Amino acid sequence: MIPTLEWLPEGVNFLDQTKLPLEETYVLATDYQQVATVIRDMIVRGAPAIGVSAAMGFALGVSQSKATDIASLNDEVAIIAKTLAETRPTAVNLFWAIDRMRAKYNALAEAGTSIPEIKAALIKEAQQMYDEDIAACKSMGAHGAALLPQQGTVLTHCNAGALATCGYGTALGVIRAAVERGHNIDVYADETRPYLQGARLTAWELLHDNIPTTVLCDNMAGSLMRQGKIQAVIVGADRIAANGDTANKIGTYSVAVLAKEHGIPFYVAAPLSTIDVNTPDGDAIPIEQRAATEVTHSNGRQMTPNGAAIQNPAFDATPAKYITAIITEHGVLQAPYEQSIKEMFQKAATGSELATA
Ligand code: MRU
Secondary structure, eight states: OOOOEEEETTEEEEEOTTTTTTOOOEEEEOSHHHHHHHHHTTSSOSHHHHHHHHHHHHHHHHHTOOOOSHHHHHHHHHHHHHHHHTSOSSOHHHHHHHHHHHHHHHHHHHTTOOHHHHHHHHHHHHHHHHHHHHHHHHHHHHHHGGGSOSEEEEEEOSOOSGGGSSSSOSHHHHHHHHHHTTOEEEEEEEOOTTTTIIIIIIHHHHHHTTOOEEEEOGGGHHHHHHTTOOOEEEEOOSEEETTSOEEEETTHHHHHHHHHHTTOOEEEEOOGGGEETTSOSGGGSOOOBOOTHHHHEETTEEOSOTTOOOOOBSEEEEOGGGOSEEEETTEEEOSSHHHHHHHHHHHHHTTOOOOOO
């Protein structure tokens, strides 16, 4: 399995995704501030991986606290949570994970649990979130595999794979599950300018699993769809609003519109932790703006004239009307999403079992 991130006795170890595909190196974060930097600098990225990283950062921060009373620890916990929450704004899994860790902490603190026991319980909680993330990906794979063609080419955008999760992947997990079930699938990976998650990361991890992969420049998908060379599209998500509108890597919206025009199914695969019922629609999703240098420079070389104005939104929102289905770990959602999302949360709350790969 691809080791995206790992809890170690001395800290949290991250595969450095800024160095892939040419170098497989690791960054050890030994305190919560370093975990925040690793998330902000995209050494780890992808919504589910960001969430579990933040949970581990939270556990690390609390476990290293020198506080001897709960009031002082409460103050530190607030700072740890704030530092981690300020790293990236779009992926709701970050806030979901911090909220879950805070809720666990609050329950333990209110019950009068000792500080050493609180520390141990938070480390266990973060490790459990890691295991749950892999199980959710496998379950998405099991639910979604049959939606992909028995034989054909599937387009994906950005990286929603093992590298974006604790293992297996969401969109790429569905592709992996289909291949494991005997589907003969070729993958087209959009390169995903400007950060090249498709070219650098998706191609790297799919080739690692011997899944045939072709890298496309982002502007090539429309023409290939028109020629009948793409049978399905599947992507991940950073935040799904209550009405099904979905924020994902910039460029996803264009792919979804193109897919609709060509009658090609467009699937989103994401765990329930990516669905934010408190955000009504795509327009309300905060979109991260990143540094202009990601656009102006490539491999350290300037590509644009001095003085050119630059846009660099990291994500866009795809309206629900373009989404054929949303694959979650508890089953497949279809429009009207407002309704199906509510029903899926109810089903999950009653303890519905995850599917196994
Ligand atoms: O900026 P990134 O690389 O963190 O963006 C990642 C994506 O947009 C992914 O598609 C999304 O997080 C889903 S990952 C399973």
